Amino acid sequence: MVLPEWLAEPGLNHFLVVSAILFSLGLLAVISRRNIIMVLMGIELILNSANLNFVAFSRYGLLSIDGHMIALFVIIIAAAEAAVALAIVLNIYNRFGSVDVEQISELKD
Amino acid sequence: MALETLIQLSLATLFLPLAGFLLLIFFGKRLQRQGDWLGTAFVSVAFAISLVILFAKLAVPETVSAGFTWATFGGIPGIGEVNVELGILIDNLSAIMLVVVMLISMLVHFFSMGYLEGDVRYSRYFAYLGLFTFSMIGIVITHNLLMMYIFWELVGLSSYLLIGHWYEKKSASNAAMKAFIVNRIGDAGMFIGIMIIFVHFSTFSFDAIFGAISAGNLPFESQAWLTAAGILIFCGAIGKSAQFPLHVWLPDAMEGPTPVSALIHAATMVAAGVFMVARLFPIFTADALLVIAYIGAVTALLAATIAITQYDIKKVLAWSTISQLGYMIMALGVGAYAAGFMHLVTHAAFKAGLFLGSGAVIYAMHAALHKQHDHDTDAQDIRNMGGLKSRLPVTYWTFLIFTLAISGIPLTSGFLSKDEILAGTLAFSTLSGHWLLPLIAFTVAGMTAFYMFRLFILTFHGEHDRPERLPLINEVPGVMSIPLIVLATLSIFVFYSFNPFGASSGWLFQALERPLSVVPEAVAPATWPVLYEAISRVHTLVMILSIVIAVAGLAFAWLVYHKKAFSADKMAAAMGPLYRGSSNKWYFDEMYEAVFVNGTLALTRISNWFDARIIDGIVNGAGSVTQGVSRISGWIDNTFIDGLVNYLANITGTIGMRLRKIQTGNIQTYLVFAVFGFLIITIVLLTF
Numbered sequence: 120m121v122l123p124e125w126l127a128e129p130g131l132n133h134f135l136v137v138s139a140i141l142f143s144l145g146l147l148a149v150i151s152r153r154n155i156i157m158v159l160m161g162i163e164l165i166l167n168s169a170n171l172n173f174v175a176f177s178r179y180g181l182l183s184i185d186g187h188m189i190a191l192f193v194i195i196i197a198a199a200e201a202a203v204a205l206a207i208v209l210n211i212y213n214r215f216g217s218v219d220v221e222q223i224s225e226l227k228d
Numbered sequence: 229m230a231l232e233t234l235i236q237l238s239l240a241t242l243f244l245p246l247a248g249f250l251l252l253i254f255f256g257k258r259l260q261r262q263g264d265w266l267g268t269a270f271v272s273v274a275f276a277i278s279l280v281i282l283f284a285k286l287a288v289p290e291t292v293s294a295g296f297t298w299a300t301f302g303g304i305p306g307i308g309e310v311n312v313e314l315g316i317l318i319d320n321l322s323a324i325m326l327v328v329v330m331l332i333s334m335l336v337h338f339f340s341m342g343y344l345e346g347d348v349r350y351s352r353y354f355a356y357l358g359l360f361t362f363s364m365i366g367i368v369i370t371h372n373l374l375m376m377y378i379f380w381e382l383v384g385l386s387s388y389l390l391i392g393h394w395y396e397k398k399s400a401s402n403a404a405m406k407a408f409i410v411n412r413i414g415d416a417g418m419f420i421g422i423m424i425i426f427v428h429f430s431t432f433s434f435d436a437i438f439g440a441i442s443a444g445n446l447p448f449e450s451q452a453w454l455t456a457a458g459i460l461i462f463c464g465a466i467g468k469s470a471q472f473p474l475h476v477w478l479p480d481a482m483e484g485p486t487p488v489s490a491l492i493h494a495a496t497m498v499a500a501g502v503f504m505v506a507r508l509f510p511i512f513t514a515d516a517l518l519v520i521a522y523i524g525a526v527t528a529l530l531a532a533t534i535a536i537t538q539y540d541i542k543k544v545l546a547w548s549t550i551s552q553l554g555y556m557i558m559a560l561g562v563g564a565y566a567a568g569f570m571h572l573v574t575h576a577a578f579k580a581g582l583f584l585g586s587g588a589v590i591y592a593m594h595a596a597l598h599k600q601h602d603h604d605t606d607a608q609d610i611r612n613m614g615g616l617k618s619r620l621p622v623t624y625w626t627f628l629i630f631t632l633a634i635s636g637i638p639l640t641s642g643f644l645s646k647d648e649i650l651a652g653t654l655a656f657s658t659l660s661g662h663w664l665l666p667l668i669a670f671t672v673a674g675m676t677a678f679y680m681f682r683l684f685i686l687t688f689h690g691e692h693d694r695p696e697r698l699p700l701i702n703e704v705p706g707v708m709s710i711p712l713i714v715l716a717t718l719s720i721f722v723f724y725s726f727n728p729f730g731a732s733s734g735w736l737f738q739a740l741e742r743p744l745s746v747v748p749e750a751v752a753p754a755t756w757p758v759l760y761e762a763i764s765r766v767h768t769l770v771m772i773l774s775i776v777i778a779v780a781g782l783a784f785a786w787l788v789y790h791k792k793a794f795s796a797d798k799m800a801a802a803m804g805p806l807y808r809g810s811s812n813k814w815y816f817d818e819m820y821e822a823v824f825v826n827g828t829l830a831l832t833r834i835s836n837w838f839d840a841r842i843i844d845g846i847v848n849g850a851g852s853v854t855q856g857v858s859r860i861s862g863w864i865d866n867t868f869i870d871g872l873v874n875y876l877a878n879i880t881g882t883i884g885m886r887l888r889k890i891q892t893g894n895i896q897t898y899l900v901f902a903v904f905g906f907l908i909i910t911i912v913l914l915t916f
Contacts, residue, residue, distance in 0.1 A: 146903065150896050158896075224893030 256351025414467020521561025564652025
């Protein structure tokens with residue numbers, strides 16, 4: 120099977136598209152999932168889409184090595200964030216007895 | 229005796245009665261006999277001293293004067309320093325007056341010991357007598373207007389206190405107030421007069437004022453102001469000496485104890501006005517003196533017409549006092565200075581005697597009525613008397629002498645002085661053409677003789693009203709009759725002049741040399757030599773006329789009331805309105821009541837109405853207007869201002885209510901908004 124031309128040679132656009140899809144999926148998870156764990160996972164997806172962008176720009180664009188460095192930082196920060204966020208989730212669960220974001224709406228009042 | 233000693237002696241006479249007053253008012257009740265002997269002793273000593281002063285003063289021609297600066301008012305713009313001096317002036321006038329006051333005061337002290345025995349406020353009475361004597365001497369011996377005015381008011385106060393001695397009686401307390409208030413009216417005029425003098429000359433001292441005026445320095449450079457000042461100062465005398473039109477208080481003042489009437493309201497205090505006119509004689513202009521003379525004449529006539537119809541023994545004497553005071557004032561007004569003042573002296577003796585005599589009669593009547601248990605009969609009404617001659621011999625004979633004296637029968641003191649007054653008025657009329665003055669003077673002389681003998685005959689002669697009462701009437705005790713005898717003796721001519729038909733050669737007349745007028749020659753009264761020359765021309769005629777008139781009045785009274793040749797009632801009926809007017813005192817009291825008392829009351833009612841309606845109305849109106857305005861402004865505030873604010877608040881509220889639905893509290897919803905918002909912004913930015 121012969122691939123069309125815009126698929127034959129992977130370029131910057133391909134990465135960006137993948138990254139955009141990944142971002143959208145992450146966003147969708149953050150917005151629509153009711154389980155807070157899933158929301159956190161959505162955030163991870165968004166962070167990873169950003170990483171993909173940084174790396175892609177580093178490879179094809181002008182960021183050179185900086186893109187890699189930033190991606191590495193993001194991964195580290197994502198790990199830290201996951202630790203903190205999971206601690207928060209644990210507290211939320213202790214407080215509300217649930218991990219459903221619909222029910223954690225005290226800010227309204 | 230050094231002349232300075234006279235000053236010290238006169239100070240002693242001034243302060244002895246004051247000491248008596250202070251001791252009695254504070255310790256009177258604790259002293260033996262409530263201290264009457266103390267007051268009497270002090271006054272007696274003062275009388276002895278005053279006699280020494282008189283003899284010492286008459287021996288020398290100079291006047292003695294001493295003063296000290298009491299207060300200094302410095303740095304008054306345009307005037308500089310003003311010294312207010314207090315001091316004493318002893319000349320013949322004050323030395324004679326001093327003896328008169330002290331003599332009558334002493335005799336009244338003695339008489340009161342009998343008359344007021346057992347009175348509820350016995351010691352207080354003697355204290356007030358002392359206060360009065362002190363104040364009166366203050367007027368007499370002062371050398372300045374300020375002190376004279378102060379003591380003038382003090383005399384008014386003690387008169388008030390003594391008239392109201394029996395203040396439980398409504399009529400007595402009313403009479404006291406009336407006397408005080410009427411006197412205040414005169415004193416207000418006097419005060420203004422004194423101020424006119426003081427404002428211009430910056431001094432109260434007589435000598436300084438006389439000196440300045442005689443140097444041609446007139447108040448406000450105007451003779452009219454000088455005349456006005458004289459007349460205004462004379463207003464004080466109108467009040468104090470009960471001259472028309474302020475004479476109404478004196479008859480009412482008879483509500484006081486009778487010895488007080490003798491001392492204050494007959495002999496001394498009412499003579500203070502005469503004394504004051506004599507003292508200030510040099511500053512009166514001819515016009516002022518003419519006013520004074522006419523006031524005196526009107527008073528003399530008016531009071532004599534009223535005295536004729538009165539039945540209260542003290543009221544008759546009161547009106548006769550007013551009439552005689554009118555004589556004195558008239559005499560001073562026409563320039564017969566010595567005659568006027570001499571009449572003051574002689575009148576003091578016989579009028580004090582008449583009052584004390586009437587006091588003796590009332591005392592005896594009271595005692596008799598008391599024994600009869602009769603409390604309704606008026607002990608002062610001469611219709612209830614009659615035939616007292618046999619029961620009260622001492623009172624009768626002394627009263628006869630006093631009556632002869634006041635009627636101006638020869639060989640009495642009254643004849644001497646009255647004759648000189650009549651001569652003075654007639655001489656004045658020949659000089660100036662005011663013939664009304666001698667006409668009134670002679671008429672009053674006849675009337676005086678008539679009404680005094682009417683009183684005398686109705687009291688002592690004829691039948692007693694109730695024959696069974698007569699034996700109960702007894703002669704008064706010695707402490708009361710001795711003063712009568714003393715005063716009766718002093719009503720004989722020989723004490724005043726050795727010539728029974730001519731006062732002018734007597735020591736008293738000689739001592740009372742008329743002071744030179746200090747006013748500018750153009751407005752000065754006729755000088756004494758001129759007047760004296762005129763008097764000499766008419767003197768014999770006047771003497772004959774006055775004897776004829778007095779005897780005619782006396783004889784007429786004798787015919788009417790003793791022989792009953794004419795019926796007094798029929799004559800009264802024939803007189804009709806004249807009689808009614810006279811017996812009602814020409815309705816002066818009613819007139820004053822209607823005009824001044826009711827006028828004042830009406831004024832207060834008008835003021836009250838004005839206050840309640842107009843002033844309160846304005847205030848209430850202003851309140852109502854404010855209320856109305858505030859109601860409108862409140863309505864505007866509630867409707868528009870608050871409405872706007874509420875409207876805005878409601879809008880905000882409504883918008884908020886709408887918008888709060890967006891705030892779900894669900895973080896995912898916010899995120900959706902954020903994402904879509906971001907997308908929209910991005911699209912917009914990219915598109916345009």
